[in-house]
Amino acid sequence: MAARTVVRLALTRGTRAISEGRPRPTATITTYVHQGGARLVGSLPSTLRRGDSTHDPTDEEVEAPPGLASLGTLLAHHEAAGLTITVDTAGARRPLGGPADQAAYRILQEALTNAARHGTGHRARIQFTYTKAGVDITVTNPRSARHVNGSPRPGGGHGLIGMRERVTLLGGSLEAGHRDGTFRVHARIPAPAPDGVQPT
Template sequence: MPKASRHLRPHIPHALTALLTLILLPVTATALKNDYGVHPGLALVYAALETAPLVLAVRKPLLAWAITFVAGTACALTLTPGPPHANAVWPWPPALLIAYLPLLFLLGLRCRPRTMLVAWAAYTATSYGFETAAPERSNGAWLIVTLFGGTLLLLGWALQRTKRAQRALDEQATINEAERARRTLLEERARIARELHDVVAHHMSVITVQADSAPYRLAGLPPEAAEEFGTIAATARESLSEMRRLLGVLRSEDAGQGGGERTPQPGVDRIGQLVEATVRAGQPVELALDKDAAPESLPQAVDLSAYRIVQEALANAVRHAPGADTRVSVTADDEGLTVLVVNAPAGRPHVPLETTGTGHGLVGMRERVRLVGGTLDTGPLPDGGFRVAARLLYAAAPETLTEPTAKEAPAA
């Protein structure tokens, strides 16, 4: 829907009720003066009180109905005993009967069922009372509003329930999306925690072995130093045990899946295989891998994070821009590793494997970059492509993972 139409749409009901008021007010005043013999000034007052509340009905339908109903009842009580024309409608003028119908419909849209029933019953009972008091003056026109107005009440009530149900569904969908995003974040953190265990456990094991073997490798070691090495080994073993117990909670759901988490974790040396698999899937990928980015010279957290970021970026390119030219660059310097993945827009008509993205993959990228104290820059390019640039620092200590504060951009 065009922006102008969306802006005007909320004002349409107000415009319609205002237009109806402008039509009914002079018609009602003229009919009361000519057909019912009401004084012109009093006829204008009654006409205004019976029709002007339509302007309020969009926001406050119950108040508008009450004003119109009370004014109409007072007008009916003051009409001359016998209308000059036999075709004149009594007790309610025709314009007032017309005004009641949108009022009842708006009551159905806004009010509770009990309120709607009271309004309908009050009109019906009052009309029947006038009918009983002077049956010779009534032609039963009030029954039209009783029947048709009751139908409009039910229609408005049905639309009200439908709108509430749709609002509840929209709220639930928003909650579900937030839960999915949170679950994805927690799953990614759990995977990072498992991978951290593999990295830290290796180094702690080396410390334990070195501390245990120090008295045998170093001749003439003083007893105090040997005791200190024993304390270091015992502390390292205790730390490993505590870490494994904590990690057992994370791995409990994967216990029956073959122990895949115990396999060696991938790193920069596996990026070439990852690119080859992507090329076989039909995505042209060009790889530029710095020879200084050798796995043996990289911290394990940086090594693993670089692989996972390239993996997610290539997966996004395949999903959202199939067949587009993609470049992967991994360069190293004295301070850290720079990972750059850029995909161009597809050069031929294509149907994306996914037309929408939740950005959940970028959540995992950002968590991994935070782990090593780096930075992540993602976003669309002017030519329609997408860019993922990550800077992973060697010396930064892993920080405690916290909830991301920046809104993730949609995946490429």
Template sequence: MSSSSAQVRAHWPRPGTWPVWVVPILVAFIQVVGSLGAQRGEAAGGGSSGGPPWEHGDGGPAGIGHTDLDALGFALLLGGPALLLLRRRHPVFTVCATAAVTAVYFLRAYTYGPAPLALAVAMMAAIVAGHRLVTWAGTGIGLAAFFGLTALIGVPAAERGQDGPFPVQEPTLGGSSFVVGWALVVLVSGELIRMRAQRAAETARIRAEEKRRQASEERLRMARELHDVLAHNISMINVQAGVALHLIDQNPEQARTALAAIKDASKEALTEMRGVIGALRSQGETAPRAPTAGLDRLDDLLDRARNAGLAVEAEITGERRRLHAGTDLAAFRIVQESLTNVTRHAGPGPVTARVGIAYGEHEIVVRVEDDGRGAPLLDDRPGGSGLRGMRERAAALGGTFDAGPRPGGGFRVRAALPLTVESAVERSEDAGPDGGDAQ
């Protein structure tokens, strides 16, 4: 029972989302029916039971008169709710006009009842709309003016509603205190509603900003994935195409091998691109459920590099274990991008690349070295994304990254990545805002 009622409350629309005419109709019904009931109660009780709340049980007059509801009385009871139709576009005008209608109703000495309900709604609407100073100051000035006027023209409670166009009751201490207390309750309630609405708007803004941030991060991640996939495979295809063109007439069999390598590299590129683009097309899912590659495909990666004419040596030390998904993907991409850079920048002649994967207690160290011409950081230029992308991958996990020429020639890439999510968080916090980027 409680869970079902909670679900009903959760889906019940807020009054601010209702059509503008719903509240005025409810207020008009309550004011008319309630005032008729109060008048009937006064008549049945001999003029005493239907009096205002502050006149009961405190030694007040035995009887309080009233003016029977007539056409003007009903017009005033309906006029306030009608003015509430303007509360969203013209809140200040609505609260002033509704206050005037309510004041005339009580100056005419009609029966006490729920007649001030329209004024309470108008006051809350003005506060929620941001017109706080006008509402608070206007309420104080309006009450002072009303009490001052009734002090001048008011009559005793027993003579209320008997003679004159405005046979209003003269103010009493109990009555004035009750009206002031009622006004404060309305004003404070409006402030609470306003603060709640502001908190809800701020929460919605934060959620929207978080979604935009996540979408931006996801686009960057996808761009990095596409770069790594295309840069590696296209580089391999370019090298093998050059080999095939050079050998097509002199050594057709070796050219056939190069063309087969081109076919495999292009197939691999298409497969990984479909995985990345498929994640972008997923409905109701902001990110793929798992990375598209990992160290379990390291042998295939090394074979493709060897087919491209690169001599590759691999060494894996330590106890192999299951890695955090982000670490697994980052390690694979770092090896992939490093081999791509070797193919593109190591220079002519036989080049050997040495890939080392070392599993430690808390981290995995990825190392790729070559004995090429040892060019400087060609791919770390502004606008480039090779070494920069590897560095960002390592920093995002709280790891370290270092790349540069080797003593004696060649180039070296080294990355230390945390093995688990917990160690990634700890390393990121220890590294500080720079993300632990080692140069």
């Protein structure tokens, strides 16, 4: 139900933005809808928390969805549980902002959770590659074929589906699969760099 509501609201906001100006090409219309949907996905958790009409918003402060600024805390959590994590960065690291930043965090959160639950060797590697168009995030961890082809855990598969949907709303892509004893998650998240910011 929540997913259908997000789609309807995304289309409504995209259409409203278009109607306020002159007619635009189809590609631009699609961009408006993608941007509206991405903003809604980013704000959905706080929207759902406010959904109870009996809840007094002054009772507690609504927290913003986490982004890459919280990555250190996420890594520390998994390392304390026994997962050894290596982080490499290529290109000039920069703030992504808004939905792209939140999507990057959620992808890392899900990928590391999968590595801790299903990986072998208790280690994972994160690779950030920043470009002018956005950022590529690759998470790899050792995993035997038995863990990949075995019985799925309860709710299994929904994490990858959620990651893919989140990135697709931003106009990006996500691939995940097992090869040669390694499970790999690769996400490409569009987040154009401001003028004057050049990747190294």
